[in-house]
């Protein structure tokens with residue numbers, strides 16, 4: 001078997017794993033498995049199988065910066081917009097609208113939807129209590145967003 005596939009792997013479930021799983025479940029529920037930016041949604045439910053969901057539960061304050069697994073530190077984003085958010089190509093304003101970096105306009109783009117969402121409102125969570133926290137948003141605006 002290549003790469004040791006088939007070997008027994010030792011695994012354990014830690015409290016961190018449980019928190020991350022709960023974070024994902026809550027966020028996808030709050031945003032109805034849609035991207036908060038483009039509303040893309042792919043959800044396949046089949047009996048006896050785990051659901052197939054394209055959307056990611058994205059951290060606003062990154063895990064590497066010790067961002068908490070709290071729904072107020074998260075957004076449901078499609079893979080493309082999760083990547084763009086982590087790269088600072090857009091951020092979220094205090095009014096929960098999308099703010100696209102001017103760097104995006106300097107990029108070579110082909111069939112890449114991002115700048116057209118500039119100024120658009122994010123899809124809100126189902127419950128106000130799960131709305132992105134302003135401290136998390138400010139962290140992303142100041143530490144990750146490409147200012148120009």
Ligand SMILES: [Zn+2]
Pocket residue numbers: 035036037038039040077078079080081
């Ligand atoms: Zn998206």
